[in-house]
Structures are given as C-alpha cells and as structure tokens.
Amino acid sequence: xxxxxxxxxxxxxxxxxxxxxxxxxxxxxxxxxxxxxxxxxxxxxxxxxxxxxxxxxxxxxxxxxxxxxxxxxxxxxxxxxxxxxxxxxxxxxxxxxxxxxxxxxxxxxxxxxxxxxxxxxxxxxxxxxxxxxxxxxxxxxxxxxxxxxxxxxxxxxxxxxxxxxxxxxxxxxxxxxxxxxxxxxxxxxxxxxxxxxxxxxxxxxxxxxxxxxxxxxxxxxxxxxxxxxxxxxxxxxxxxxxxxxxxxxxxxxxxxxxxxxxxxxxxxxxxxxxxxxxxxxxxxxxxxxxxxxxxxxxxxxxxxxxxxxxxxxxxxxxxxxxxxxxxxxxxxxxxxxxxxxxxxxxxxxxxxxxxxxxxxxxxxxxxxxxx
Amino acid sequence: xxxxxxxxxxxxxxxxxxxxxxxxxxxxxxxxxxxxxxxxxxxxxxxxxxxxxxxxxxxxxxxxxxxxxxxxxxxxxxxxxxxxxxxxxxxxxxxxxxxxxxxxxxxxxxxxxxxxxxxxxxxxxxxxxxxxxxxxxxxxxxxxxxxxxxxxxxxxxxxxxxxxxxxxxxxxxxxxxxxxxxxxxxxxxxxxxxxxxxxxxxxxxxxxxxxxxxxxxxxxxxxxxxxxxxxxxxxxxxxxxxxxxxxxxxxxxxxxxxxxxxxxxxxxxxxxxxxxxxxxxxxxxxxxxxxxxxxxxxxxxxxxxxxxxxxxxxxxxxxxxxxxxxxxxxxxxxxxxxxxxxxxxxxxxxxxxxxxxxxxxxxxxxxxxxxxxxxxxxxxxxxxxxxxxxx
Numbered sequence: 001x002x003x004x005x006x007x008x009x010x011x012x013x014x015x016x017x018x019x020x021x022x023x024x025x026x027x028x029x030x031x032x033x034x035x036x037x038x039x040x041x042x043x044x045x046x047x048x049x050x051x052x053x054x055x056x057x058x059x060x061x062x063x064x065x066x067x068x069x070x071x072x073x074x075x076x077x078x079x080x081x082x083x084x085x086x087x088x089x090x091x092x093x094x095x096x097x098x099x100x101x102x103x104x105x106x107x108x109x110x111x112x113x114x115x116x117x118x119x120x121x122x123x124x125x126x127x128x129x130x131x132x133x134x135x136x137x138x139x140x141x142x143x144x145x146x147x148x149x150x151x152x153x154x155x156x157x158x159x160x161x162x163x164x165x166x167x168x169x170x171x172x173x174x175x176x177x178x179x180x181x182x183x184x185x186x187x188x189x190x191x192x193x194x195x196x197x198x199x200x201x202x203x204x205x206x207x208x209x210x211x212x213x214x215x216x217x218x219x220x221x222x223x224x225x226x227x228x229x230x231x232x233x234x235x236x237x238x239x240x241x242x243x244x245x246x247x248x249x250x251x252x253x254x255x256x257x258x259x260x261x262x263x264x265x266x267x268x269x270x271x272x273x274x275x276x277x278x279x280x281x282x283x284x285x286x287x288x289x290x291x292x293x294x295x296x297x298x299x300x301x302x303x304x305x306x307x308x309x310x311x312x313x314x315x316x317x318x319x320x321x322x323x324x325x326x327x328x329x330x331x332x333x334x335x336x337x338x339x340x341x342x343x344x345x346x347x348x349x350x351x352x353x354x355x356x357x358x359x360x361x362x363x364x365x366x367x368x369x370x371x
Numbered sequence: 372x373x374x375x376x377x378x379x380x381x382x383x384x385x386x387x388x389x390x391x392x393x394x395x396x397x398x399x400x401x402x403x404x405x406x407x408x409x410x411x412x413x414x415x416x417x418x419x420x421x422x423x424x425x426x427x428x429x430x431x432x433x434x435x436x437x438x439x440x441x442x443x444x445x446x447x448x449x450x451x452x453x454x455x456x457x458x459x460x461x462x463x464x465x466x467x468x469x470x471x472x473x474x475x476x477x478x479x480x481x482x483x484x485x486x487x488x489x490x491x492x493x494x495x496x497x498x499x500x501x502x503x504x505x506x507x508x509x510x511x512x513x514x515x516x517x518x519x520x521x522x523x524x525x526x527x528x529x530x531x532x533x534x535x536x537x538x539x540x541x542x543x544x545x546x547x548x549x550x551x552x553x554x555x556x557x558x559x560x561x562x563x564x565x566x567x568x569x570x571x572x573x574x575x576x577x578x579x580x581x582x583x584x585x586x587x588x589x590x591x592x593x594x595x596x597x598x599x600x601x602x603x604x605x606x607x608x609x610x611x612x613x614x615x616x617x618x619x620x621x622x623x624x625x626x627x628x629x630x631x632x633x634x635x636x637x638x639x640x641x642x643x644x645x646x647x648x649x650x651x652x653x654x655x656x657x658x659x660x661x662x663x664x665x666x667x668x669x670x671x672x673x674x675x676x677x678x679x680x681x682x683x684x685x686x687x688x689x690x691x692x693x694x695x696x697x698x699x700x701x702x703x704x705x706x707x708x709x710x711x712x713x714x715x716x717x718x719x720x721x722x723x724x725x726x727x728x729x730x731x732x733x734x735x736x737x738x739x740x741x742x743x744x745x746x747x748x749x750x751x752x753x754x755x756x757x758x759x760x761x762x
Contacts, residue, residue, distance in 0.1 A: 275662035
C-alpha cells in the first residue's frame with residue numbers, strides 16, 4: 001500500500017522478561033521453536049502489503065539485525081519495500097527516560113521524511129494476526145484522528161499484567177487509556193497498535209517532548225484525548241501479550257493446542273521467518289513424543305511431553321522433558337529430567353539430574369550455560 | 372550478467388571453473404512421480420529436491436556460476452533453479468542460469484540430442500565467462516562432494532579430463548560405466564556396462580575438462596553424423612583413443628542415483644541410519660533448499676513416533692515408524708504409517724494403514740483405507756487418492 005508505512009515500536013519499560021531480556025530485545029525472543037517475536041508484526045505488515053517498515057531496536061540489537069537481514073524472507077519487494085532498523089541510545093541514568101517517544105524523537109528526521117501520509121504503529125511483544133490494510137480503511141472511513149486496536153478479554157485479573165486497557169464509550173470512542181490494575185476480569189486490553197496520519201504522529205512526538213521527558217505515546221494521547229477523536233476497534237482471534245517471563249511461557253504453551261495454533265497459522269496469512277537451512281528432525285528408535293512442537297534440526301532420543309523444542313536441539317536417550325521450552329541448539333544429556341523449564345539457547349544440561357519447577361513459576365536456564 | 376568491455380567476458384566471483392548441470396532427463400523409471408516434473412525436481416529427504424544436492428555442492432565448493440540444462444517438463448524446474456538465492460548463488464558475480472534448448476541465428480530450435488550436445492549448444496554461454504575449467508554434473512544424484520578438491524586433483528595431474536568414480540560392489544559393476552585405471556589413477560579404458568568388468572570404479576557422471584580443449588572436441592562432435600553426442604559414449608572414448616591424459620578421481624562417501632521407485636524409497640530410508648555418510652545435519656556442508664513457510668512439526672497427544680525423519684509443517688496424531696515424512700504431511704489419529712515415504716502434503720486419514728509405500732505429493736489416503744503390505748517385493752507407488760476399500 002502506497003499511502004501507509006509501518007512502525008514496530010520499541011518495547012516500553014513496562015515489558016520486563018527476566019533472563020531472556022538480558023541477551024536480546026523482546027522483538028528477538030525465540031517463539032514456538034522456529035520464530036522470533038518480530039516475525040509476527042513484520043508478517044502482518046507484509047501480508048497487508050505495507051512494505052515500508054521501521055523496526056526500533058535499542059539494547060543488544062545483534063540477534064535482531066541478523067534475523068531481519070535484508071527483509072527478503074518476509075516477502076517484501078526488495079526495491080519498493082524496505083525493512084529499516086532504527087536505533088536509539090537508551091539513557092543509563094534512569095530507565096524512566098527510556099520511552100518510545102525518546103526513540104521516535106531520535107529518529108524524527110526519518111519519520112518526517114516518509115512520503116506516506118498514514119502510519120500504523122504496532123508492538124513486537126504481542127502475538128496476533130491483523131490485516132492492517134483493513135484497519136487503515138476502517139480508520140479512514142470513520143473519520144477518526146486516531147484508531148486504537150484492543151482485544152476484549154475475560155481474564156484480565158490474573159493475566160495481562162503490565163498491559164494497558166482502553167475505556168470506551170458506547171460509540172467506541174476511547175475515553176481513556178489506563179494500566180491494567182488486574183482489578184476486574186473483563187477488560188479491553190490495548191494492543192498498543194495505533195493508526196493515524198503521519199503529521200499527527202509527528203505533532204504528538206513534539207508535544208510530548210514539550211510536556212515531559214518521561215512521556216510515552218500513550219501518555220500524550222491520553223492528555224490530548226479531549227481534543228482528538230480517538231476510536232477503538234476490537235480485534236478478533238488469537239492474542240497474546242508478552243510482558244513478563246510467565247506470560248512468555250504461557251503464550252508458547254497455549255499454542256500446543258493444535259486448534260489454537262491452526263487459528264494463528266493459516267495458509268492465507270503466512271508467518272515468515274528466516275531459514276537456517278537445518279535438516280529435518282531425527283526421531284530415534286527410543287523416542288517418545290507427545291503433544292509437542294518440534295523445530296527442524298533436532299535429534300530426539302528421549303521423552304518429550306507438552307513442550308516446545310527449538311531448532312537443532314539434542315535430547316538424549318532416557319532424558320525426560322515435560323512442560324518446557326527448550327530453545328535452539330541446547331543439549332539435554334542422558335537421563336536428565338526437566339519439568340516446567342525455559343532453557344535458553346545453546347545451554348547444555350548434563351550435570352544436574354533433575355530440574356523441576358511448577359507451571360506457575362517456571363524455571364529459567366541462562367543462554368550458553370552448562371549445568 | 373554484464374560483459375566487461377575490455378576483458379570481453381563476464382567475471383566469475385572466485386575461481387576459474389564454471390559448472391554445467393545436466394538436468395534434462397525424465398527419469399521415466401520413476402513412473403507417475405515424473406509425469407509432471409523432471410527428475411531433478413523430485414522431492415527427497417523431507418524438505419529437499421534432488422537438484423539441491425549438486426547446486427549446494429557447487430555453492431559450498433566455491434563455484435559461482437552454474438548453468439542448468441533443462442528439457443523435459445521443465446516449468447517447475449526452471450523457476451526453481453533460477454532462484455539462485457536459495458543456494459546463495461545470487462551475488463553480483465555469481466548466478467544460476469537455466470538453459471533450455473533455444474533457437475539461434477545460425478541454427479533452428481532443436482532438442483538436446485545428448486549430454487555433450489547440451490553443452491555444445493551452450494558454448495556461447497560458457498564462452499561469455501571465459502572459464503579455464505568446465506565441471507559437468509548430473510542434476511539427479513544425491514551426494515555431498517567438494518568439487519574444488521577434485522579440481523586440485525585435476526590440476527596436480529595436469530590432466531585433460533578428470534572423471535569422478537566410486538567403488539561399487541563387483542557383482543553390480545556391469546550396471547555402470549566402468550573406468551579401468553593404472554595404479555596412479557590414470558584411465559586407460561572406459562567400458563559402458565561391461566559383461567565382465569575389470570574394475571569396480573563406476574563413473575559418477577562428474578567430469579572436469581579444460582574448457583578450450585573440450586570446446587574444440589565439441590565443435591567437431593556436433594558435425595559428426597555418427598556420434599550420439601554423449602560424454603560417456605563419444606567424447607571420453609575419443610579422448611582415450613587420442614592418447615589424452617584422463618584421470619579417475621576416487622570419491623568416498625554416500626552417492627546414489629535414484630533411478631527407480633525402490634531406490635528412491637531406499638535413499639530416503641538411508642536417512643534413518645545414524646551412520647549414513649550423507650549426514651544432512653553437518654553444519655559445515657549444508658544442503659540448501661527453498662524454505663517452506665510452515666509452522667514447526669506438531670506431534671499430538673496420542674501420537675507414537677519412532678525411528679522417523681520428519682520435517683516442518685507436519686502434523687502427527689497417529690503412529691509413524693521407520694518412515695520419512697515430507698513438508699506438510701498429516702497422519703491422523705489411529706493411523707499407522709510404517710516403512711513409508713510420505714511426500715509433500717500427503718494425508719493419511721483416521722485409522723488408515725500405510726505400509727512399504729511411497730505416497731506421491733498431495734495424495735490423500737482416506738480414513739480406514741489400507742495401502743501396501745509388509746511382505747511386498749517392491750515398494751508401492753501411490754499417485755492417486757485412495758478410498759476405503761480401494762485396492
């Protein structure tokens with residue numbers, strides 16, 4: 001689409017995933033064995049024919065840059081389209097300064113230079129499918145200044161911590177954006193996806209800078225709520241928000257239900273990712289695998305149940321892996337028992353006999369660790 | 372490709388050897404499998420196509436320019452092979468060029484009359500790169516080989532031609548083109564399918580020639596009325612008769628010419644042998660292929676997967692034993708798949724039983740249907756949907 005460009009926003013400071021985030025931004029988290037989180041928003045843009053995309057990265061952008069490459073894997077026209085990584089320097093003085101507005105301000109000249117009159121902004125820490133072309137059309141047809149995407153949930157008490165909620169009037173007008181205080185079950189979770197004119201976006205960035213150095217985009221929109229016509233559109237279908245370690249674990253585990261997974265992964269709306277050219281999975285004579293997703297390149301000799309196994313993982317004979325996420329290139333040695341664990345990439349589990357946690361508080365093994 | 376004004380030829384990125392892949396054959400012994408696609412485009416090993424092997428070998432050996440000679444049912448093969456990026460052969464001075472027969476100013480449109488003729492008809496293409504050496508490959512063999520090492524061997528021996536050979540069991544030698552050599556590897560005789568073979572060194576159909584000398588021979592061969600325009604039958608024997616220096620390059624490792632349904636099935640089953648020399652998991656010599664946009668394979672709560680080779684996009688709810696499953700296959704609940712190859716998108720319905728079979732792409736085996744049997748002599752090729760009660 002020639003009249004809109006996409007922004008994949010930097011994760012706000014409200015997104016805190018212990019362990020994993022020490023090594024890479026949320027956007028580069030491995031997801032469901034073969035994807036990274038960023039694949040979902042980029043595929044959404046690509047499938048919506050939005051081929052000019054800005055991706056924000058602050059700390060540890062190496063894995064993100066490597067993964068995105070030239071953007072060719074995402075089916076983006078290599079001449080007309082462009083997948084651009086935009087960097088910003090986070091403040092080391094105090095994390096409260098590290099807002100999305102700071103990142104946009106540092107790259108304001110690039111945003112201003114875009115020819116497209118409209119912008120769609122979407123986060124990298126949420127997993128969903130959305131036709132942004134349709135969303136833009138609905139936005140234009142409604143005559144609103146800003147359109148926000150939300151998802152109606154009935155478990156906001158126990159889930160969606162650190163998310164925002166939108167309050168709506170009867171005409172789907174947004175009256176306010178708040179933090180989810182987990183005080184009621186039924187809430188409209190804000191999917192941190194915005195549609196507006198580029199010029200309005202630039203104005204909001206400028207206004208935010210004038211008002212407060214720690215203003216985020218949600219804050220300035222809240223402030224301008226009286227002046228602007230802001231509307232909400234409800235999203236239907238699979239939706240997961242990764243804001244902490246538990247929600248990351250749950251989002252993966254939920255997709256082990258094939259019916260839920262096949263709603264997210266359809267032929268009409270492909271989710272693209274970078275290939276690593278790994279070979280198919282070798283299941284040995286003694287393997288026993290139940291209800292699991294397994295990425296290519298693995299060698300499975302042991303037992304795997306209700307788990308997600310990333311690329312190139314080896315699970316040796318006699319090992320038992322249950323309710324766990326094993327990320328790429330890990331080795332689980334003979335007879336080791338893992339339950340409710342998230343094992344980060346390239347880790348080797350060989351000395352401990354057994355690692356068991358509860359599904360309420362899954363354990364985490366660091367990247368490259370040998371234990 | 373852009374011809375350089377002063378040099379008069381197109382630059383190749385790394386070395387002086389250009390490769391030509393013979394990919395025009397039908398492979399008619401593969402029956403229905405090659406009705407619509409040429410043999411090099413037939414799928415193999417879960418996610419690959421056969422032509423991925425020579426093309427990945429080229430990329431891994433540092434050969435940058437590859438011509439692919441196609442003829443039979445080449446629409447799919449042409450579009451696939453021309454995407455050089457799959458094998459990384461898409462930098463400025465590299466590329467994969469698909470070369471079907473074409474009409475030229477001085478000659479009419481003609482099919483390739485033989486392996487040598489296919490090269491002869493593309494002398495202009497090869498000349499445009501001005502290579503010192505020409506590597507001839509088959510597009511339908513499964514193996515991993517470093518052609519650069521073979522080139523070094525060719526150079527060390529100051530050979531006019533080098534032919535890669537593999538030791539085959541003596542009793543099978545009469546099925547192959549056999550090279551008879553002196554101790555140092557120099558070839559003194561070539562025998563096509565000899566009744567009483569003197570050696571067990573079978574030609575792999577991989578040749579390195581010095582381009583300028585070969586070019587002369589090809590020009591002469593084109594004019595010959597008696598020639599069948601074939602490397603094995605015409606070019607190699609005439610070089611030997613002329614007293615040229617031909618060397619046999621001994622290859623050790625996995626090599627398979629999958630000519631029949633049984634041998635294609637067998638080659639797939641070889642992947643279940645942990646000691647197989649092909650070792651597709653070796654990161655230092657990857658075989659590249661077009662990546663499918665599919666989710667990871669899903670193994671269901673009641674599945675039983677034992678001794679299997681399975682790729683992404685598959686959904687397994689039933690039993691899979693001693694089998695190889697290609698991209699996007701489905702095995703539904705209570706189905707039993709044994710000693711079988713399920714090609715791309717094949718579906719085995721609930722309670723169906725498939726044994727010792729090769730199921731063609733997108734074929735559906737209906738719920739409860741029974742296909743193949745454990746004591747069959749040959750592998751059953753299934754190219755059409757099977758309903759319950761069908762034979």
